[in-house]
Amino acid sequence: DIVMTQSPLSRPVTPGAPASISCRSSQSLLHRDSTNYLNWYLQKPGQSPQLLIYLGSNRASGVPDRFCGSGSGTDFILKISRVEAEDVGVYYCMQALQAPFTFGGGTTVEIK
Amino acid sequence: QVHLVQSGAEVKKPGSSVMVSCKTSGGPFNSYTINWVRQAPGQGLEWMGWIIPFLGTPMYAQKFQGRVTITADKSTSTSYMELNSLTPEDTAMYFCARLAQGNDFDYWGQGTLVTVSS
Numbered sequence: 001d002i003v004m005t006q007s008p009l010s011r012p013v014t015p016g017a018p019a020s021i022s023c024r025s026s027q028s029l030l031h032r033d034s035t036n037y038l039n040w041y042l043q044k045p046g047q048s049p050q051l052l053i054y055l056g057s058n059r060a061s062g063v064p065d066r067f068c069g070s071g072s073g074t075d076f077i078l079k080i081s082r083v084e085a086e087d088v089g090v091y092y093c094m095q096a097l098q099a100p101f102t103f104g105g106g107t108t109v110e111i112k
Numbered sequence: 113q114v115h116l117v118q119s120g121a122e123v124k125k126p127g128s129s130v131m132v133s134c135k136t137s138g139g140p141f142n143s144y145t146i147n148w149v150r151q152a153p154g155q156g157l158e159w160m161g162w163i164i165p166f167l168g169t170p171m172y173a174q175k176f177q178g179r180v181t182i183t184a185d186k187s188t189s190t191s192y193m194e195l196n197s198l199t200p201e202d203t204a205m206y207f208c209a210r211l212a213q214g215n216d217f218d219y220w221g222q223g224t225l226v227t228v229s230s
Contacts, residue, residue, distance in 0.1 A: 001174075039216040041157075048207055048223055049157065054216035092157055096215035100173040101147070101159040 002026050002095045006104035012112045013083040021107045023076045023093035030073050037097035040078045044089040114139035116208050116221035123227045124198050131194040132224045134208030141189035142166045145211040148193045150204040198228045
């Protein structure tokens with residue numbers, strides 16, 4: 001199984017400041033079709049996870065452009081250019097290259 | 113607008129089984145793989161398996177092989193996840209999620225809390 005490792009575990013952020021989350025996979029998520037099968041989700045308190053980024057760098061419908069996914073192969077980053085109060089929650093990366101799909105352990109973003 | 117609506121919370125005894133349903137509305141059912149993901153209290157997300165309704169073929173995570181059964185009823189656009197031989201460690205929120213074209217989960221159910229306790 002592909003192991004997904006996120007850092008940091010927790011990220012206190014001042015509103016308006018940037019934040020970034022790292023995700024590393026135990027094997028490359030770059031498919032031969034040149035697509036990185038890496039997704040990012042946000043789970044707000046008490047809610048189901050919601051899709052933020054798919055295929056490494058594509059924002060899902062309705063996701064603000066302050067969210068940006070980048071990276072390739074085994075190393076990926078989710079950047080929030082200016083954190084807002086509504087961005088608090090747990091962020092998960094997930095590899096979708098092969099079953100079983102696996103998630104990172106999560107990064108909690110909280111407001112200072 | 114697509115909605116995945118799950119059945120209500122369950123309380124089960126150790127050794128018993130639970131079945132959770134997930135009904136898709138507002139969009140096609142047959143052509144989208146339905147996945148099941150669980151989350152133990154205070155823990156992360158764990159993929160359990162999927163089913164392709166069009167084909168009726170499931171795939172399960174090794175951890176749950178032999179204990180989980182995922183099915184799909186095309187006539188009602190509903191997927192079911194049955195988990196057997198429950199232990200307290202199966203206490204978790206169970207989610208269904210639709211797999212979109214980018215191999216991402218674009219729509220999620222609201223979650224079903226399953227509590228296993230004697």
